[in-house]
Amino acid sequence: xxxxxxDTGTIIWTFIGFLITFLILxxxxxxxxxxxxxxxxxxxxxxxxxxxxxxxxxxxLEADNEKILAEARLERDQIIKEARELKESxxxxxxxxxxxxxxxxxxxxxxxxxxxxxxxINELKKQVAEFSVDIxxxxxxxxxxxxxxxxxxxxxxxxxxxxx
Amino acid sequence: MMRFFxxxxxxxxxxxxxxxxxEKHTPSGEATHQIEKKKFEPGSFMFDHIGDAxxxxxxxxxxxxxxxxxxxxxYSKTKGLSIFMSGRFHHGHxxxxxxxxxxxxxxxxxxxxxxxNLPLDLSITKNVASLLFSIGLILWIxxxxxxxxxxxxxxxxxxxxxFLEPIVVFIRDEVxxxxxxKKKYEVFMPYLLTVFFxxxxxxxxxxxxxxxxxxxxxxxxxxxxxxxxxxxxxxxxRGNRNYWKHIFNTPGVPVWxxxxxxxxxxxxxIGIFTKPFVLMVRLFANITAGHIIALxxxxxxxxxxxxxxxxxxxxxxxxxxxxxxxxxxELLVAFIxxxxxxxxxxxxxxxxxxxxx
Numbered sequence: 189x190x191x192x193x194x195d196t197g198t199i200i201w202t203f204i205g206f207l208i209t210f211l212i213l214x215x216x217x218x219x220x221x222x223x224x225x226x227x228x229x230x231x232x233x234x235x236x237x238x239x240x241x242x243x244x245x246x247x248x249l250e251a252d253n254e255k256i257l258a259e260a261r262l263e264r265d266q267i268i269k270e271a272r273e274l275k276e277s278x279x280x281x282x283x284x285x286x287x288x289x290x291x292x293x294x295x296x297x298x299x300x301x302x303x304x305x306x307x308x309i310n311e312l313k314k315q316v317a318e319f320s321v322d323i324x325x326x327x328x329x330x331x332x333x334x335x336x337x338x339x340x341x342x343x344x345x346x347x348x349x350x351x352x
Numbered sequence: 353m354m355r356f357f358x359x360x361x362x363x364x365x366x367x368x369x370x371x372x373x374x375e376k377h378t379p380s381g382e383a384t385h386q387i388e389k390k391k392f393e394p395g396s397f398m399f400d401h402i403g404d405a406x407x408x409x410x411x412x413x414x415x416x417x418x419x420x421x422x423x424x425x426x427y428s429k430t431k432g433l434s435i436f437m438s439g440r441f442h443h444g445h446x447x448x449x450x451x452x453x454x455x456x457x458x459x460x461x462x463x464x465x466x467x468x469n470l471p472l473d474l475s476i477t478k479n480v481a482s483l484l485f486s487i488g489l490i491l492w493i494x495x496x497x498x499x500x501x502x503x504x505x506x507x508x509x510x511x512x513x514x515f516l517e518p519i520v521v522f523i524r525d526e527v528x529x530x531x532x533x534k535k536k537y538e539v540f541m542p543y544l545l546t547v548f549f550x551x552x553x554x555x556x557x558x559x560x561x562x563x564x565x566x567x568x569x570x571x572x573x574x575x576x577x578x579x580x581x582x583x584x585x586x587x588x589x590r591g592n593r594n595y596w597k598h599i600f601n602t603p604g605v606p607v608w609x610x611x612x613x614x615x616x617x618x619x620x621x622i623g624i625f626t627k628p629f630v631l632m633v634r635l636f637a638n639i640t641a642g643h644i645i646a647l648x649x650x651x652x653x654x655x656x657x658x659x660x661x662x663x664x665x666x667x668x669x670x671x672x673x674x675x676x677x678x679x680x681x682e683l684l685v686a687f688i689x690x691x692x693x694x695x696x697x698x699x700x701x702x703x704x705x706x707x708x709x
Contacts, residue, residue, distance in 0.1 A: 191403060191573070191640070197473040198404065198574035201480045206550065206578060209487050214542035217494040221520060222541055224505035231506055 392658055394651035402568040402643045403461065405478045406438035406453065410563060417443060420563060422481055426451060426463060428471035438475070479575065482567030486554050494549070523548055523694060531698035532705060540701045543586060547579060548694040555639060555686030559679060570689070571639030573632070580632035583697040588624070591704040599624065627700055631693055638689050642682040649675045 332338050400409070408420035421439035431450065440448035444455045451463050451471070463473055476484070497512050509517045528537040528544055554575075557565040569575055597603070599620040601610065609616045649671045657664035 191399065194574040194577050195404065195473075195572075197475055198477065198479055198572060199578055200474060201476075202483060202575045202578040203581075205483050205487050206546075206582065209490060209550065210543065210546045210582075212491060213494055213546050217498040218542040218545055220498045220502045221494075221517075222524070222538070224501035225517070225521065225524070227505040 392651075392654045394648070394655060397651055397654075398644055398647040401647055402571060402640055404572065405461070406441070406463070406475055407443075408478045408481060408563050408567075422478065423476045424451075424463065425474040425476065426471045427474065428465060428469070431465070431471070478567050479569050479572050482554070482557065482564060482569050483575070485564040486550070486557055486569070489557075490549055490553055519548075520545060527691075527695050527698050531695065531702040533702065536705050539590070540586070540698065543582070544694050544698055547582070547697060548690050551579070551635065551693055552686060552690035555690060556683070558639060558643065559682055559686065568640065568643050570635055571643055573636045576632040576636040579635070579693065580628035583631060583700060584625075584628035586697075587627075587700045587704045590701060592707075594706060594708045595704045627696075631696055635689055635693055638685055642678070642685055646675055646678050646682065649678065 330337075332341075406424055407422055410418045410420065412418065421437045423435060424438050424440075425433070425435050427433050434449050434451070436448060440446065441453045444453040446452075450466050454460055454462055454464055459468070459470065462470060463475070464470055493512065493516075497516055500507065500510070500513060523545055524537070524541060528541055531537075532540055551570055554569045558568055558570060560566055600617050602616045602620060605616050652671050653664055653668045656667040
């Protein structure tokens with residue numbers, strides 16, 4: 189068989205063989221393989237895209253978090269400040285109130301002490317007057333019982349009274 | 353892999369069975385063989401190996417040819433269909449059913465009938481047997497490879513998939529898409545993949561020196577002719593308006609080149625045929641050349657052996673080193689030629705489907 193001359197039998201066999209191989213492989217091998225490769229490529233591309241999107245989302249969320257945190261910090265400071273002010277004012281109010289109350293109580297006490305004192309003085313005055321009358325009465329009765337003493341008294345009194 | 357190994361083993365056992373059968377047929381031939389001591393002819397040694405044959409020659413021990421006989425299928429108008437094993441010819445010594453194997457002359461190596469006419473020869477020759485084996489191998493490997501993809505496309509490749517998938521992706525991304533374009537490449541992918549792996553498998557099988565390897569299939573002009581024919585048919589069928597316009601009314605060329613003498617259309621028309629012709633010759637020449645060089649190094653041993661035995665031992669070392677080197681080179685060539693054929697086919701398809709711009 190010549191090297192350079194095509195041989196009919198071989199051509200026919202190769203043609204049929206190759207054609208059948210091609211048709212079988214096309215249907216049962218290349219189609220599923222190529223489809224699967226395409227599907228895998230697509231899924232990888234999609235996954236990468238989704239990952240990229242997620243990354244962006246995360247960075248966006250992080251920025252948001254930072255903002256929210258800053259706001260929260262600010263708010264906290266505000267609240268603390270307000271609380272401090274409230275505390276201060278509350279204490280001051282209480283202090284003022286207490287001072288006023290105590291002042292009022294002291295005033296009342298002073299008033300009542302004054303009243304008591306006045307009443308006591310008046311009582312004392314009244315008793316002293318009564319005692320004086322009693323004493324005078326007693327002295328007079330004793331003085332007048334004795335004619336000598338009576339006379340003395342009259343004398344003394346008469347001595348005291350200066351005649352003008 | 354285990355199954356593949358088993359397949360090979362069965363084939364080997366079958367060949368041994370055939371051998372046994374054949375040896376019974378050859379007692380008469382031996383006597384005549386032993387008288388003449390044939391001189392070694394490197395030319396016929398090489399061409400016998402790279403050419404086709406009706407039997408699969410494995411080796412010659414002494415004067416006994418050990419080969420696997422293959423079925424001969426002949427059809428002639430006068431005799432009709434006749435099928436018999438090639439062992440009936442006894443290496444050209446006998447004729448059978450009126451057919452004989454020509455050992456010399458114009459039809460050397462072919463089967464002729466009594467009048468010297470050539471019947472339609474559909475024999476399973478060495479190349480055809482190798483072709484059938486490689487087809488079986490390719491089908492088995494790729495159908496097995498496709499199975500996991502059908503089950504779950506998103507699973508990462510494993511086993512044979514991980515070896516073949518990069519090649520498939522390479523053909524798609526580096527051959528088909530750049531040459532044909534992203535829009536149209538899909539139609540051509542099955543053909544490109546089939547032709548690539550067909551050539552690759554047969555190239556590599558050709559490098560294996562023992563059957564079922566060793567046939568020079570992709571170095572056979574008939575086989576490369578058929579492959580180129582497929583590329584030609586697909587290019588012609590898929591050719592769009594723009595492609596044919598480019599051939600018959602080439603744009604951007606002076607009018608006097610087209611009318612009155614249609615020089616450009618003629619050149620372009622010849623071009624349609626030269627492209628696949630080049631594909632055919634390139635593959636054939638590269639693979640055949642590789643086989644010839646490898647056989648040449650082997651022949652050196654025998655040539656020197658005829659001068660002196662010692663010299664042959666010396667030469668054999670050098671020859672085998674070169675042979676191993678050549679085999680590695682041929683392994684590279686096997687890939688390159690499969691790639692080149694596929695790539696050029698893709699380029700032609702790209703030209704045929706290119707849109708006007």
